[in-house]
Amino acid sequence: MRIILLFIIALSVSTTCVKKNECEFSLQGKTVGLSNGTVLYLTAKESDKIIDSVVVENNSFSLATDITSYPLNVILKNNDNSLYKSFWLDNARMEFNASENDFANAVIIGSYTQTLYANLYESIDTLSRKDQEKVLIDFIKTNTDHILGAVVLSECYILWKKEKTEPLYLKLSNQNKKSIYGEKILRYINLNKNPKIGDSLIDFELTNQYGRTTKLSELKGKLILLEFWASWCAPCRTDNKKLRVIYHKFNPLGFEIFQVSLDDNKKKWSSAIEQDKLDWTNVSDLRGWNNEAAIIYGVSLLPSNFLISSDGIIIGQNLREENLEQKLEELLLADPIEKKKSSK
Template identity: 35%
Template sequence: MKSTILKSGLLALTLISTITSCSKKYEGYTINGNIPGQKDGMIYLEFVGGDKNILKDSTKILDGHFTFSGKVEEPLRYSIKLKGQEYGRVFILSNETIAFAANKDSIFTAKLIGATQDSIYSGYYKNEFKKIQSIAEPVYKASDSISQNGKVKPTPEQKALMDKRWTDLQTLADNLTYKFIESHKDKIAGALVLDDRLVTYGTPEQVKKYYGILTPEIQKSYFGKKIKTAIDLNDKTAVGVLAPEFSQTDVNGKIVKLSDYKGKYVLVDFWASWCGPCRKENPNVLLAYKTYHDKGFNVLGVSLDDKKNLWEKAIEKDGLTWTHVSDLKGWKNEAAILYGVKLVPTNYLIGPDGKIVAKNLREEALQAKLKEIFSKS
C-alpha cells in the first residue's frame, strides 16, 4: 500500500514537473493593441538592432485592435509601427502580457502597460536624465551668451567660470548615471543606460568600470555582449597601442594610407560637412596645423560624408589645406568602424612610431598637447 502511494506520489510529481516544464517552454509574450480610429490595415513588429530594423511579425488590425504573440529568448528592443510609417514605438520586449494603446497619427508615443523591463529603462530618462537636462540647459545658454554663439572669445575669468560649471554638470551626470546602473546591475536597463550614455559619450575607463558592476547574467546578455565588443574595440585604439592601419581615397581619387605618415605626428580627424561641432572645431585644428606643420605635424581628415560635393565644399569653405580622405559611406565609413567612432568630431593623435599618443584633443587641449610635444624638439 505504501509502495502504491509512493509510486502515485512520484507519478504526480512527474506530471506536475512535466506540466511546469511544458508551460515554461511555451511561455512568451502577448501584445494586445488598441488604436482608436484605425479600423483596419496592417501593423508590424520589428527587431531594432544594427543598421536596419528586422521584420519579425505582422498582423491585421480589426476595428482598432490587434494582437502579437510569440517568444523572445531575452529582453530586446522592438518597434511597433503601422504600414507606411517611418517611425514606430520602440520598447523593450520581454515575455509578458503588454497592453499597447496609441493614436494612429503618433504610434511612436504609444502608452504601454505591463512592459516591465521597458518601464525600468524609461525611468532613467524620466527621472535621472530629465534632472541632468534641467541643469544642463542654463549652462548651455550661459556658454552661448558669453561667446555670442561662438563669435566672441571668453575672457580668462569667464572661461574659468564656465569650466567649473561644465565640470560640475559632468560630475552630476556621472553620479546619477552611475547610481542608476549600480541599482539596476541585474537588469537589462542597467546595460542599456550604460550603452546609451557612456559607450558613446563617456570615457573607456568609465565603460570598463560600469561594465564590471553588471551581474554575470547581464554581461552575457545581448546588450552586455555589445558593450564588451565596444570595450575590446576601445582597447585596440587605446593610448599607447599601434594605430590600426587603413587606406582610403582622397578628393582626387588617390589612395592614402595611414602608414604614409610614419615618422611624423599626424592627427587623424574624423568629421563631416553636416556636423556642426566639427565645423566649429575646424578653426582650432587649422590653427594647430599652421602653427606646427613646419615642425612635423600633419592632419589626415577622414570624412563621414556620403556626398562628395558637400564634402569638397566644406573643405574649401573652412580652408582645410591638409589631406582629406573618405569612402563616402557615411556612418559606415570603414576607417570609422575600424576605430569604433560613435560620434564626430573624434580624433586620434598618432606619433612617429605609429602609436596612439592621445585621443579626442579639442580646443585648448589640442594646442597644449602639441606645444608640449614640439617644445621638446
C-alpha cells in the same frame, strides 16, 4: 524615495505573467489619424530583423507572435520610418496606445522591462549630470542580473570611459556578459587605449568610401590630422569647409588629413564627402559610435581630432580653426630650429 517608488511600480507590472508560458506575448494597439491599410513592422532593434507585421484598420491593430527570447528591444514602424517607436517587449499581454499622443510618444502598458527602463530615464531627466551618473551607476549595480543592467552600461560607457566602465562590467552576471550588450561593452574595454599628447599613434585600418582598406600608419612621415566626424554632425560639416582651406594651404608642405566617420549609413557618408568636397583620406566601419578607431582613441564628442607628428607622436588634440592653423604654421613654415622647438 522617488527612485524606490518607481521600481515598486515597475515590479507590480512584472506580475502580469507569473509562470513561464502562462501567457504568450501579444500587443493590442490604438492609434489616431492612420489610414486603413497602413502596414506596421515589428523589428528587433539590434539586428533590424523583421519579427512580424500588421495592418491597421480603424486605427487599431493586434499582434500575437512567437518571440524566442525575452526581454527584447524592438521598434514598431512603418515602411519609411515616419512612424517609429522603440520599446521593450516582455512575455506578456501588452498595449500600445497612441490614440492621445503622436506615434513616437505612444504609451506602452504591460511590459515590466519597458516600465523599468522608462521610469529610470524619467527619474533622471531634471538631475545634474553628476546626479544622473550616480543614479545610473546605482541602477546597474542593482540590476546586474537583469538585461537592463547591461543595456544601461552599454549606453553610457563612451561618456564614462574605461576606468568607470570596466569595474561595472565585472559586476554583471555571466548571462549579461554574454548578451549582445555585454559583448559590446567588452569590445570597448579591450579596444580603448585613450592616448594622450606625447603618446605614439595607435594604428588601425578601416575602409574608405570606395572599399579600399587603409591604415593610419600609411601616412607616417607626414604631419597628420586624425579627424573624427559624421555626416549628421552639423559642427563637423561646418569644420569641413574650414579644413579644406587649411588642407590646400599646408598639404604641399607635408600635411595630411585622415578622417574617420562615425556614420552608420554608407550612402549618407559618401554623399557628405561629395557635398563637402573632401579630397583627403576618409574611412569608416559604419558602426556609428561603436567605430573601432573612435573607441581606441576614446572619442566621446564630435568633432574631435589628434595632431600627429611625422615620427608618429601625438602633439596636439582638438585643435580647431585658428589654433590648428597656427600650430601648422609653427611646424611647417618656421625655420628648422623653431620647428624643433614647437614640436616639443
